[in-house]
Amino acid sequence: MQTVTRTSSRDKAKEWRKRIDDHVDALAKAVDDVRASESFKRFLDVQAKFHRYSWHNTMMIFMQKPDASQVAGFNTWKKIGRFVRKGERGIMIFAPMTFQSKDAKGEIELDENGKAVRGMTFRPVHVFDASQTDGEPLPSVDVPTVEAVADDLLGKLARVTERRTIALTFKAIDGGAFGASMKGAIEIDNRHSTGQQAKTLAHELAHEALHWDIKGTFTRSVAELEAEAVAYVVCAHFGLDVQLRSSRYIALWDGDSKGLRGSLDRIAKTAREIIDDAEAVANQKAVA
Numbered sequence: 001m002q003t004v005t006r007t008s009s010r011d012k013a014k015e016w017r018k019r020i021d022d023h024v025d026a027l028a029k030a031v032d033d034v035r036a037s038e039s040f041k042r043f044l045d046v047q048a049k050f051h052r053y054s055w056h057n058t059m060m061i062f063m064q065k066p067d068a069s070q071v072a073g074f075n076t077w078k079k080i081g082r083f084v085r086k087g088e089r090g091i092m093i094f095a096p097m098t099f100q101s102k103d104a105k106g107e108i109e110l111d112e113n114g115k116a117v118r119g120m121t122f123r124p125v126h127v128f129d130a131s132q133t134d135g136e137p138l139p140s141v142d143v144p145t146v147e148a149v150a151d152d153l154l155g156k157l158a159r160v161t162e163r164r165t166i167a168l169t170f171k172a173i174d175g176g177a178f179g180a181s182m183k184g185a186i187e188i189d190n191r192h193s194t195g196q197q198a199k200t201l202a203h204e205l206a207h208e209a210l211h212w213d214i215k216g217t218f219t220r221s222v223a224e225l226e227a228e229a230v231a232y233v234v235c236a237h238f239g240l241d242v243q244l245r246s247s248r249y250i251a252l253w254d255g256d257s258k259g260l261r262g263s264l265d266r267i268a269k270t271a272r273e274i275i276d277d278a279e280a281v282a283n284q285k286a287v288a
């Protein structure tokens, strides 16, 4: 007796989806493990103590100390367990302050409801950069760079980029970013391993496909979670393990398994399209 195996395209699509879901499940578990770790919790505790400065103050900090990394006032540093070194010059910013408004006779001004009228003013205060302090080391989360070599995958993804008429530039990028998506153009820092470059290129391809739609209502955190999850699935499909980096990256962008599940359809569709294109360009090359 002969058995005929026939896989319908619907079965194939289902099988595909299952494979992608399995990859995302593995990533989701890794992200939740990062978030549950003591070192990550400690990191978040300390981060929460740092103030988010206004755009104006951020500019003032940059002008006075262009290499500033983490800035806080004297007492905040004390709470974190670090001390401003003697003789360090503070960075001047303006702190908003409210005050009670007084009338011409020096009496507290009242509004129509009988409440004191409050005004707002700014007073100069001094803050200090981490480099001006000593004490307990600041907790940090290491997001390791991918060390593996993946010339073949990088080549495939470069051709996918070309096929999508996205301009691709390999160059040294200043400021710590490994790549950038600029709507129709991608830059990749070529000082890293080809495995890292392939991972970054898949991430930027996902941004190009998903995050330049002006009608999109996602936050930056969701955009980073989606792009990184797509990159993870594409890399996993081609046998490149980037789990350590991707899970920590997503956790640092405030992502978790719930967020990954919420974006699963978008992640699966985008990853599938990149993988299909990468396999198509590889076959083209074989024929040529």
Ligand SMILES: [Zn+2]
Pocket: 203, 207, 223, 224, 227
């Ligand atoms: Zn990104």
